[in-house]
Amino acid sequence: xxxxxxxxxxxxxxxxxxxxxxxxxxxxxxxxxxxxxxxxxxxxxxxxxxxxxxxxxxxxxxxxxxxxxxxxxxxxxxxxxxxxxxxxxxxxxxxxxxxxxxxxxxxxxxxxxxxxxxxxxxxxxxxxxxxxxxxxxxxxxxxxxxxxxxxxxxxxxxxxxxxxxxxxxxxxxxxxxxxxxxxxxxxxxxxxxxxxxxxxxxxxxxxxxxxxxxxxxxxxxxxxxxxxxxxxxxxxxxxxxxxxxxxxxxxxxxxxxxxxxxxxxx
Numbered sequence: 001x002x003x004x005x006x007x008x009x010x011x012x013x014x015x016x017x018x019x020x021x022x023x024x025x026x027x028x029x030x031x032x033x034x035x036x037x038x039x040x041x042x043x044x045x046x047x048x049x050x051x052x053x054x055x056x057x058x059x060x061x062x063x064x065x066x067x068x069x070x071x072x073x074x075x076x077x078x079x080x081x082x083x084x085x086x087x088x089x090x091x092x093x094x095x096x097x098x099x100x101x102x103x104x105x106x107x108x109x110x111x112x113x114x115x116x117x118x119x120x121x122x123x124x125x126x127x128x129x130x131x132x133x134x135x136x137x138x139x140x141x142x143x144x145x146x147x148x149x150x151x152x153x154x155x156x157x158x159x160x161x162x163x164x165x166x167x168x169x170x171x172x173x174x175x176x177x178x179x180x181x182x183x184x185x186x187x188x189x190x191x192x193x194x195x196x197x198x199x200x201x202x203x204x205x206x207x208x209x210x211x212x213x214x215x216x217x218x219x220x221x222x223x224x225x226x227x228x229x230x231x232x233x234x235x236x237x238x239x240x241x242x243x244x245x246x247x248x249x250x251x252x253x254x255x256x257x258x259x260x261x262x263x264x265x266x
Contacts, residue, residue, distance in 0.1 A: 005227040006034030009142075015039040015083065015090045017070060017127065018097030020047035023146060023194065026219035027094055028055060037062040039088060041079055042097070043069045064088070070097050071115045076126035089138075092226075093131045095124045095145045095168075100161035103264060113160045120164035125171065132179065139183040144226050145172040149192040149239050153246050156259035165190075169232060176231035188232040189222035192239035 014031050018024040020042035028038055032055040040048045045067035052063035066082045068075040083090055098120045101108045128143055135141025148165035155162035172188035179186060193212040218235045225233035234240045246254050 005224045006030065008034075008227045009092050010035030011037070012091035013037045013039060013083075013088050014092035014094065015041070015079070015131070016094045016096055017041050017068075017079075017123070019051065020044045023191070023215045023219050023222075024094070024096040025051065026216045027096060027223070030216070030219055030223060031092075032056075032059040032061050032063070035059070035061060036092070039064045039066065039079075039083055039090070041066045041068045043067065070119045070123040073118065073122065073126075076123055076130055079127065080130040089134070090131050091135075091140070092142045092144070093127060095127055095143070097123065098146060098164070100158055102158055102262075104157065105159050108160070116160055117164055120161070121167045121171075124168055128171075128175065132175075132184070135184045136179055136182045141184045142226055143172075143175070143184070143186045144222055145169075145186070145188045146222070147172065147188040147190045147232070149190050149234060149243065151188070151190055152243050153251070153258065154255045155262060156255065157262040157264060173231045185226055185229055187222070187226040187230050189218070189225065189235065190232060190239075191218040191221075191235040192242075194218050194235075 009031055014036045016024050016027050016038065019028050019040035024042070028040060028051060032038060038052070038055065038061065040052060040063065042048055045065060048065040048067070052065050055061060056063045064086065066079055068079050070076070099116060101112050101116060105113075124145055128145075131141075132143065145168050147168040148162070150158060150162040151165040151169035153162070169188045169190065172186050176186035191213065194215055195212045213236050221233055221235040234243055
């Protein structure tokens with residue numbers, strides 16, 4: 001990433017959900033290196049505290065930590081109250097927290113699927129709605145929403161997850177146009193397979209992650225696209241090529257092909 005893009009948020013506050021691991025962890029490292037102050041949220045507060053200590057010492061930035069479980073509908077309001085109480089003006093909101101569940105939809109526990117919708121969709125909307133008005137009022141601010149390459153098609157055996165990410169993509173693109181004239185930028189980051197803890201949590205097969213990108217590379221792509229004013233970005237040349245092929249092929253064919261790739265092995 002060009003250093004100019006990183007400097008976009010120097011001296012300003014960025015709020016990152018799901019910052020304890022994976023892409024969120026790399027967002028924090030990149031932004032701190034660029035001089036941004038950070039509010040880090042996730043469930044695992046011990047990881048957040050270690051990360052906060054390392055980043056504040058290494059880059060001399062301010063880092064606040066707030067433990068939050070976005071599966072709880074009350075969590076976004078609690079996060080907003082935390083930043084408001086500290087008079088933190090959030091210039092950059094990164095909706096990164098999310099998870100998947102691999103398998104047959106009729107076998108995945110309904111509680112897990114509904115929790116996924118809460119974290120991947122409802123919390124994204126809620127946090128965005130809480131922080132967006134102040135950005136519009138002051139005529140500047142940025143929102144980055146982590147979607148997925150899965151947002152562009154149905155993905156059998158990841159059906160609910162792909163649907164949540166399609167929601168994130170369309171939500172980001174729509175809001176981006178609503179607030180563009182107010183000087184506020186919104187972008188959806190759409191990574192393909194990425195080396196994070198996501199695979200273990202979702203219990204996806206190794207074969208899906210053979211050409212995975214690094215979390216750092218994906219985070220860089222997202223921040224660069226947001227700074228450039230893009231409403232969405234796909235990380236990785238092959239992923240972009242794949243999406244173009246999906247767009248041209250019949251939807252039924254794309255879904256059947258995805259089912260062959262994703263079908264659980266006995």
